[in-house]
Amino acid sequence: MTMNDMFGQLGSIIAGVMFIWAMFQQFFPHQLRSHIEKQSQRFVNLVYPYIQITFNEFTGERLMRSEAYSAIETYLSSNSSMQAKRLKADIVKNSQSLALSMDDHEEVADEFEGIKLWWASGKSISKAQSFSLYPITDEKRYYKLTFHKRHRELIIGPYLNYVLKEGKAIKVKNRQRKLYTNNGSHWSHVVFEHPATFQTLAMDPEKKKEIIDDLITFSKAENFYARIGRAWKRGYLLYGPPGTGKSTMIAAMANLLGYDLYDLELTAVKDNTELRKLLIETSSKSIIVIEDIDCSADLTGQRKKKKEKDEEEEKDPVQQLAKEETDTKTSKVTLSGLLNFIDGLWSACGGERLIVFTTNYADKLDPALIRRGRMDKHIELSYCSFEAFKVLAKNYLHLESHHLFAKIHGLLEEINITPADVAESLMPKTDPVDAETCLDSLMKALEIAEVEAKLKTDEEASKKESLGKQVKEKVEENTN
Numbered sequence: 001m002t003m004n005d006m007f008g009q010l011g012s013i014i015a016g017v018m019f020i021w022a023m024f025q026q027f028f029p030h031q032l033r034s035h036i037e038k039q040s041q042r043f044v045n046l047v048y049p050y051i052q053i054t055f056n057e058f059t060g061e062r063l064m065r066s067e068a069y070s071a072i073e074t075y076l077s078s079n080s081s082m083q084a085k086r087l088k089a090d091i092v093k094n095s096q097s098l099a100l101s102m103d104d105h106e107e108v109a110d111e112f113e114g115i116k117l118w119w120a121s122g123k124s125i126s127k128a129q130s131f132s133l134y135p136i137t138d139e140k141r142y143y144k145l146t147f148h149k150r151h152r153e154l155i156i157g158p159y160l161n162y163v164l165k166e167g168k169a170i171k172v173k174n175r176q177r178k179l180y181t182n183n184g185s186h187w188s189h190v191v192f193e194h195p196a197t198f199q200t201l202a203m204d205p206e207k208k209k210e211i212i213d214d215l216i217t218f219s220k221a222e223n224f225y226a227r228i229g230r231a232w233k234r235g236y237l238l239y240g241p242p243g244t245g246k247s248t249m250i251a252a253m254a255n256l257l258g259y260d261l262y263d264l265e266l267t268a269v270k271d272n273t274e275l276r277k278l279l280i281e282t283s284s285k286s287i288i289v290i291e292d293i294d295c296s297a298d299l300t301g302q303r304k305k306k307k308e309k310d311e312e313e314e315k316d317p318v319q320q321l322a323k324e325e326t327d328t329k330t331s332k333v334t335l336s337g338l339l340n341f342i343d344g345l346w347s348a349c350g351g352e353r354l355i356v357f358t359t360n361y362a363d364k365l366d367p368a369l370i371r372r373g374r375m376d377k378h379i380e381l382s383y384c385s386f387e388a389f390k391v392l393a394k395n396y397l398h399l400e401s402h403h404l405f406a407k408i409h410g411l412l413e414e415i416n417i418t419p420a421d422v423a424e425s426l427m428p429k430t431d432p433v434d435a436e437t438c439l440d441s442l443m444k445a446l447e448i449a450e451v452e453a454k455l456k457t458d459e460e461a462s463k464k465e466s467l468g469k470q471v472k473e474k475v476e477e478n479t480n
């Protein structure tokens, strides 16, 4: 037999075996495969007592990134940066810090109530060429959680809940906060980077602490609000003269809680419908601000009109209703529209929200607007006290005490000056800072404020006098 013959025979034998194998697969593929799979699974279960759960990055539709996946990713990022050897780095949006997450095919261990479990990251590359919207990346990333089957209940319930919640909380803490403003019926946003904090806010320390405690308590009270059956929201009314720190305090609130800010310009809102639309679009963990509520809309006027209407003789109720409807359509945002939003709509949207109104004149506002339940907390920001001054002196000049403080203390008790004016005087004008010059300039400002106040009261007195004279003359004219 020659070499060629031998290869020829071998070839035909191989072809024969392959033919038989193909036939075999053709006719018994199903039974055989499932049988082998079943047996091997049984074997694996016997020697491998662990459970694995896979969390895919994209579930169902490829368009939607799984919320669970991204929460796990965030949760693991703090853990993995300590453990994993290969990490992926990404710049967090505010470009101030790097976010590290574990690279593909890495594993980190975690512990929960003394139980050890493992998270592994992986990716599978699908070979099938489908006509998806995202044909470029056909990698499917996933996280795989492995734990002992003994702990099935604890892990599937409490642990996974904890991971998802923690992940979301970290994400909120790290996110770039935004300042939204409305033009017409749309919100547009910019990055919110106001440096104000409660620490730099000049006001009475006790009052400050009370406000901080109130805010923190609110932000942690999800379960409480759910239990008492109230929407998770709180209203603040900040009132006081211009330049006393109302806007500054709102920025400090946002910084303290890490909330987004929605600065609602009521005069740009066409009507109640538009107002409703805007408010529904606000996200949770946000502060909705309406500045200068007394000037923003003719709310008091609306109320008066309504009262007058009530006094009119009683009409057919249907007609009246129709009339009211056209009234609200032609008018801008009404008081009742605003009240409805505060009371009703919020209950429908989940998540915590603060609403803050500011005004220079609290007594001008309609009592319905500022009653408790709508505006839960009324905070007065007033002229600069000595305590407030000390905060500013410390911030601006690094001064804890100075021989001029006693004199300034006395002056501040007698003269009304806003923190804004004090801050302006304390602004360093030379380099290096000369505290004495700044304090001198503050005392000058106080003197000026005193003279101005005196002029104002004199002016008012003379105005009153002349008005009295005019009335007297009129009365005399009429009696003659």
Ligand SMILES: Nc1ncnc2c1ncn2[C@@H]1O[C@H](COP(=O)(O)OP(=O)(O)OP(=O)(O)O)[C@@H](O)[C@H]1O
Pocket (backbone or CB within 6 Å): 200, 201, 202, 203, 240, 241, 242, 243, 244, 245, 246, 247, 248, 249, 359, 360, 419, 420, 421, 423
């Ligand atoms: N209590 C304060 N603590 C620290 N800085 C303050 C305080 N009040 C005012 N300022 C300073 O004065 C400036 C003006 O303050 P702010 O805009 O907060 O006043 P406002 O009460 O909102 O006034 P308006 O009623 O006119 O809106 C701020 O830039 C801030 O630096």
Ligand SMILES: [Mg+2]
Pocket (backbone or CB within 6 Å): 246, 247, 248, 291, 358
């Ligand atoms: Mg302001």
